[in-house]
Structure formats: structure tokens, C-alpha cells
Amino acid sequence: MQDCQGKLMTSNANEKCEAFRICICEESGEQSQKTEKEENMADKKLVEAITAMEDDFAQWYTDVVKKAELLDYTSIKGCMVFKPAGYAIWELIQRQMDDRFKATGVENVYLPMFIPESLLNKEKDHVEGFAPEVAWVTHGGLQPLQERLCVRPTSETLFCDYYKNAVQSYRDLPQICNQWCSVVRWEKETRPFLRSREFLWQEGHTAHATAEEAEERTIQMLNVYADFCEEVLAIPVIKGRKTDKEKFAGATATYTIEALMHDGKALQSGTSHNFGDGFAKAFGIQFTDKDNTLKYVHQTSWGTTTRLIGAVIMVHGDNSGLVLPPRIAPTQIMVIPIQQKKEGVLDKAYELKERLGAFRVKVDDTDKSPGWKFSEQEMRGIPIRVEIGPKDIEAGKCVICRRDTREKIEVSLDEIETKAGEILDLMQKEMLEHAREHREEHTYEAKDMETFRKLFAEKSGFVKAMWCGEQACEDQIKEEMAVTSRCMPFEQEQIGETCVCCGKPAKKMVYWGRAY
RNA sequence: CGAAGCGUGGCUCAGUUUGGUAGAGCGCUGCGUUCGGGACGCAGAGGUCGCAGGUUCAAAUCCUGUCGCUUCGACCA
Numbered sequence: 001m002q003d004c005q006g007k008l009m010t011s012n013a014n015e016k017c018e019a020f021r022i023c024i025c026e027e028s029g030e031q032s033q034k035t036e037k038e039e040n041m042a043d044k045k046l047v048e049a050i051t052a053m054e055d056d057f058a059q060w061y062t063d064v065v066k067k068a069e070l071l072d073y074t075s076i077k078g079c080m081v082f083k084p085a086g087y088a089i090w091e092l093i094q095r096q097m098d099d100r101f102k103a104t105g106v107e108n109v110y111l112p113m114f115i116p117e118s119l120l121n122k123e124k125d126h127v128e129g130f131a132p133e134v135a136w137v138t139h140g141g142l143q144p145l146q147e148r149l150c151v152r153p154t155s156e157t158l159f160c161d162y163y164k165n166a167v168q169s170y171r172d173l174p175q176i177c178n179q180w181c182s183v184v185r186w187e188k189e190t191r192p193f194l195r196s197r198e199f200l201w202q203e204g205h206t207a208h209a210t211a212e213e214a215e216e217r218t219i220q221m222l223n224v225y226a227d228f229c230e231e232v233l234a235i236p237v238i239k240g241r242k243t244d245k246e247k248f249a250g251a252t253a254t255y256t257i258e259a260l261m262h263d264g265k266a267l268q269s270g271t272s273h274n275f276g277d278g279f280a281k282a283f284g285i286q287f288t289d290k291d292n293t294l295k296y297v298h299q300t301s302w303g304t305t306t307r308l309i310g311a312v313i314m315v316h317g318d319n320s321g322l323v324l325p326p327r328i329a330p331t332q333i334m335v336i337p338i339q340q341k342k343e344g345v346l347d348k349a350y351e352l353k354e355r356l357g358a359f360r361v362k363v364d365d366t367d368k369s370p371g372w373k374f375s376e377q378e379m380r381g382i383p384i385r386v387e388i389g390p391k392d393i394e395a396g397k398c399v400i401c402r403r404d405t406r407e408k409i410e411v412s413l414d415e416i417e418t419k420a421g422e423i424l425d426l427m428q429k430e431m432l433e434h435a436r437e438h439r440e441e442h443t444y445e446a447k448d449m450e451t452f453r454k455l456f457a458e459k460s461g462f463v464k465a466m467w468c469g470e471q472a473c474e475d476q477i478k479e480e481m482a483v484t485s486r487c488m489p490f491e492q493e494q495i496g497e498t499c500v501c502c503g504k505p506a507k508k509m510v511y512w513g514r515a516y
Numbered sequence: 517c518g519a520a521g522c523g524u525g526g527c528u529c530a531g532u533u534u535g536g537u538a539g540a541g542c543g544c545u546g547c548g549u550u551c552g553g554g555a556c557g558c559a560g561a562g563g564u565c566g567c568a569g570g571u572u573c574a575a576a577u578c579c580u581g582u583c584g585c586u587u588c589g590a591c592c593a
Contacts, residue, residue: 049554058587077585133592154593187592188517195593268593305593339551371553378553389552399552482589516593 050379052319057263064313065192067379068322078190078197082306085380088330089309090200094180096232096327097202097304100224101178106204109177111158114149119157123282126156129249133185135197151184156250156275156301159205160283167297170209170289176217178204193310194267194516201305207285207297211276214298215253218274221302222255225270233308234325234431235259235315236439237269238462238511240487245471252276258486258511260439261314264460266486266513269311272302310516315435316404322381323404325431326424333361333420334377338370338389348393352386355417359424378403383427384420402427404434447496452512456481462513466506468499477501477512486511 050067053060065071070086082090098108114137121127130153137149152158163175180202190196204221208214222239229235237257247254251273259269280286280296289295316323326332333356337349349363364373370387377385387399398416400409404427411419442461446452455463467473467485477483488508499506 062586073585075584129592183593185592188590189588189592190586199593201593271593303593307593337551341551367551369551369553369555371551371555373554374552375554387552391552 050319050321053262053317060317060319061310061314062192064317064321064379068381070309070322071192076197078187078195080192080196082200085330086309089312089324089328090306092328092330093232093308094202097224097228098180100228101202101204104176104220104224106176106178108179110179110181111152111155111162113152113181115152115155115157116147116149118147119161120150122157122160123250123279126250126279130154130185133187135184135186152181153183153185154301154303155179155181155183155203156205156279157283159301160279160285160299163205163207163297163299164283164285167207167285167287169287173207173209173287173297174213174217175207176204177206178202191310191516193306193313195307199305199307201303203301203303206300207280208299209287209289209295209297211298214276214300215274218253218255218272218300218302221300222257222270222272225272225302225304226257229257229259229269229308229311230432232325232327233312233315234327234428234435235269235311236432236436238487238489239491240489240511242271242487243467243471243474243485243510245474246485248273250275250278252278256487258462258513259311259315260442260462260513261311261516262317262438263314264442264514266462266511266515267307267311267314268486268515269308270302270304273300275299275301315438316431317381320375321379323431324381324383326383326428329381329383330360331362331380331382332359332384332424334373334382334385335361335363336370336373336377336385336387337363337365338387338392340365342390344393345388345390349388352388352398352413352416356386356420358417359420374401384423386416386420404431445495446500449500452477452500453481456483456512456514460514462486462511464493464495464509464511465500466496466498467508467510468502468504469507470499470502470504473499473501482514483512484515486513486515 050063051059068085069083070089072081072083074081120130120134134153135151137151138145159177167173167175180200182198182200183203184198187195187197206214206217208217226237226239229237237259239257240255242248242254242256248271253274255272256268257270259267261267275298277296277298279299285297285299286294287297312324312328313322316325335349335352335356337345340346340349346365349365353361353363364377366373368376374385381403383403385401385403387401392398392413396414397410397412400411400419400423401407402409402423409419409423439462442459444455444459444461444463446455446463446465452463452465467488474485488510492509495509497506498504
């Protein structure tokens with residue numbers, strides 16, 4: 001402890017102070033009052049490393065992204081380097097989501113990244129929605145192009161162009177395709193993972209013989225997303241339908257999953273659209289049905305993006321950095337040897353790694369101090385670490401420390417595989433529970449405008465309130481307090497009889513919030 | 517697109533007001549001592565100061581222009 005005090009004074013590597021403080025509280029409760037002075041200093045110095053989320057959530061977010069080495073900026077605004085730690089998370093998301101897609105009959109395809117302007121222009125609402133943010137290719141080599149090409153902001157038009165030829169008969173339906181790719185939207189303001197000019201995503205596009213079948217697929221994929229978020233990302237979501245004001249350009253209905261971040265702001269985490277036959281009519285996608293009549297197909301599209309990584313950061317992270325749910329943690333277990341130069345310590349660490357081979361496990365055998373390695377593991381969000389040193393080896397045990405609770409658990413070396421598995425499972429489960437508790441605590445109800453205003457002035461979170469269905473009320477609420485309707489949830493509650501804004505008879509209960 | 521801030525070794529920044537031999541800490545390399553919550557010593561390497569003009573005997577510093585990044589708003593995944 002004296003040692004650390006000394007370090008506090010002389011070092012400007014700061015996170016250790018926070019870590020030290022927490023360690024004291026854990027190991028011996030009665031010592032907590034003696035360190036008030038140290039705590040002040042620790043709090044002050046910590047700010048330089050990872051900004052406390054209570055002080056400045058946006059800065060905390062950026063700090064975590066940098067400290068966990070997920071991304072790097074490049075010389076182009078809004079275009080990021082996904083570093084190994086960041087890309088590995090995306091790969092795990094991709095793999096697990098893709099498995100769930102395939103289980104519902106989805107096939108993967110790949111379409112070009114360029115869209116001729118004339119093709120983009122075919123569906124009026126669609127082009128109006130995206131025109132302000134498309135990037136254009138005007139030259140091929142040194143020659144100007146006859147027709148400029150848009151870099152896809154989304155691929156509805158390309159899929160339509162493809163389906164137009166691929167679909168002739170009812171026997172060619174349904175078409176259930178998905179592609180993993182990147183798209184470009186020239187955003188003014190960019191933020192790592194949440195809003196970049198080029199981003200990675202998947203976009204599913206389907207064509208069906210009937211409206212019912214299209215609607216069924218739209219909802220089915222929304223459910224896939226919701227289950228994925230909860231089971232894999234440990235993020236609880238609200239499933240619902242977007243109002244007309246918020247729906248996708250060109251869609252007849254947009255469904256969404258909405259998640260609540262730690263700072264109480266909402267994040268649209270995935271959308272599923274039903275296009276009806278609007279695109280089919282604009283693009284002429286017709287088929288001959290069993291009754292020998294020509295019909296238009298009914299289409300859907302659905303997408304999720306690397307924004308999900310931003311959601312994970314903002315739902316689970318804390319002031320020591322990233323906290324990853326085990327299922328998407330590129331490294332689930334970090335084995336940290338103590339006094340690794342002592343005979344047999346490293347060998348034991350490698351042996352543990354072998355035995356934990358069922359998990360994604362690494363040994364930190366760098367020559368950094370153990371304290372450094374602990375902080376590093378925490379900033380990177382690695383779910384559990386295994387501390388192993390001479391004392392442990394002698395006692396035939398090791399210490400497992402959980403990232404989310406920082407609980408230290410002594411485990412006999414004989415049962416490390418089972419224990420590690422149990423702890424990871426428990427952590428995955430409890431992270432979802434904690435996120436759900438947080439959302440419940442930050443979900444409010446308003447029956448009248450006064451309460452509604454007060455809630456958004458004083459609290460941060462979702463507010464459930466009734467709505468008449470008129471866009472005028474949405475506009476007024478947005479104008480007045482920068483709050484938007486997040487969705488009309490599938491699970492409706494009758495909070496009141498009248499619209500929170502205008503007082504006319506209410507049609508739907510709506511989740512309102514400030515969004516990312 | 518509006519507002520603010522910032523461009524100086526890999527990183528964070530000082531130096532710019534008042535022009536005069538490019539600095540610090542961290543990181544990096546080597547050797548040694550350490551190791552249960554960001555250890556320490558010694559020795560090293562590394563920068564045409566965002567870019568382009570201009571003023572001057574002399575520019576990181578003054579002038580003009582330009583490019584870029586970050587944050588906050590409006591718009592959007």
C-alpha cells in the first residue's frame with residue numbers, strides 16, 4: 001500500500017489509482033475510510049486516463065474506444081481502422097448472427113458497391129431519403145463517366161434490379177438473401193461505431209409472393225435481432241413499430257429494436273422493413289402466380305451494423321473501460337502470471353491455457369508488472385482473468401477475477417475448467433439482468449405534458465406515453481425538447497386515454513427518448 | 517451546414533503574446549534489479565513544428581490562404 005501511495009505521487013499513469021482503491025474496498029471493508037485523501041487524488045488523476053462517465057459520457061465513450069484499442073482514426077473523417085480487438089468483436093457478431101440467419105433459410109450473396117444514378121432514382125421516397133448523404137463516383141480513371149455512380153448507402157435498388165430478372169414464376173419465390181458488406185453515407189457528424197461515413201453491416205433483402213408472407217418475414221427477422229441482442233450481446237431491447245415520421249424511406253412499415261444506453265439515451269439497434277409492393281412497382285418485379293396472373297412481389301429488408309459494438313460499450317462499460325459479454329469477447333480469459341520469472345510459474349500459466357482450451361484464452365507473458373496487466377485486461381473488457389503465482393501453485397489454486405463485478409474467486413486448479421465455464425455463463429446471464437434492471441429504473445410514464453416535460457428535464461431514459469397518431473404532436477415534442485418517438489412497442493400498455501401532447505383520444509402507447 | 521477547439525518525435529502536450537541553436541513526460545530499444553492492482557536504475561534512438569505562399573538577416577512563433585481532425589447543435593444506422 002505504501003508502495004502504491006508512492007506511485008500515486010510520482011507517476012502519471014493513472015488508472016492504477018482507481019484500481020487500487022477498488023481493491024482495498026474488496027479485500028477489507030474497514031480500510032475504506034483511511035484513504036479519503038488518496039481517493040481525491042485518485043479521482044482527480046483518473047480523469048486524465050478514462051474520463052468518468054458521470055462527468056462526460058461522450059468523452060468516456062471515446063476514451064474507452066481508444067484505450068481498448070478497438071479503432072483508430074484515419075486521415076478521412078468518419079472512416080475508421082478497425083483494429084484487431086475491434087474487428088474480432090465484429091467477427092464474433094457476424095458468425096453468431098449469420099448462424100441465426102441461416103437457421104431461418106437465409107442465403108448470403110454479394111452485390112456491387114456502385115449504383116448507377118438512374119437506378120437509385122427509380123423509387124421516389126427512397127432517393128429523397130438518401131440523396132443528401134450519398135457519395136458519388138464521377139470518373140473512371142481519367143475519363144468522366146457517362147453516368148455517375150453512387151457508392152451504395154444501402155442496396156435496395158440493386159436487389160430490386162437483380163430480383164426483376166431472377167423472379168419470373170411463383171416457383172422462384174421467396175427470395176431470401178443477405179449480404180455482409182460496407183456502405184457509405186456521407187455524414188456530417190461522425191462518432192466511432194455509432195456514426196461513420198463507411199460502416200460495416202448486413203442487409204437482408206427478401207421478395208415474397210404475398211403481403212402476409214412479407215410481413216411474417218419482417219417480424220421474424222426483428223425477433224432474430226432481438227434474441228441475438230439479448231442472448232449474445234446481453235442487451236435487452238424494446239421491439240416495436242416506428243411511426244410514419246421515423247420509418248425508412250420507401251417502406252410501408254418499419255420495425256425496430258430500441259436499447260437504452262447507460263447514460264439514458266436510446267439507440268436504434270436494428271431495423272426490419274416491410275416494403276409492400278412499392279419497390280416492386282417502381283422496378284417492375286412481377287411473377288406469374290399459380291392462377292396464371294401477373295403479380296407484384298412483396299419485399300422486406302432488415303439490417304444491423306457495427307453500431308451494435310457501440311451499444312455494447314455504452315450498455316456494459318464502466319469507468320475502468322470496456323466490459324464485454326463473454327459470447328462476443330475475442331479473448332474470454334486472460335491468464336496473468338505473478339512473479340513469472342520464478343521457476344515453474346510460466347509453465348503453469350501455459351498449462352492452464354491448454355486446459356482452458358475450450359475457451360478463447362491467452363496468457364499475458366509480457367514483462368509488464370501484474371498491476372499493469374490487470375488494468376490492461378480491464379480496459380479491454382476481457383471477461384475473466386486467472387491470476388497464478390508461486391503462492392497459488394503451492395496451494396494448488398488460482399484466483400479468478402470477474403470483469404463486471406471485479407469479484408475475486410479462489411478456485412482449485414483441479415476444477416478450473418468447470419469453474420471458468422460456470423463463471424462465464426453466469427456473467428453472460430447477469431450482464432443481461434443488470435442491463436434490464438438499469439433500463440427498468442430509467443423507464444418512466446407520463447400521462448400529461450407537464451409530467452412529460454419534467455421527466456425529460458430531470459431524468460434521462462425512456463418515457464412511455466400515449467399518442468394520438470398525429471405527426472403534429474411528434475413534431476411539437478421534438479421541437480420543444482429534442483425528444484423523438486422511439487417506437488410503438490408490440491407490448492402495448494394502456495397508460496391513459498388521451499394523447500400526452502394534444503389531449504385527443506390516444507391510439508398507441510409510445511416509447512419516447514433522446515436518441516443517438 | 518452553424519458554433520467552438522486543435523494541428524510540434526509513436527502518444528499527451530509546453531514553447532507562439534514579445535521572431536534568435538526544437539523541449540518535457542509517457543511510450544520505444546538495450547542491460548540489470550523487480551513482480552498478488554499501472555515497479556525502478558543506467559544507457560540510447562527518434563521531430564524539414566499540417567500544407568502553400570508572404571514579411572524578415574532570421575519564422576514553430578508574425579501575415580494571407582488552404583487542408584484536416586475533434587467536440588457541440590440541425591439531419592441520419
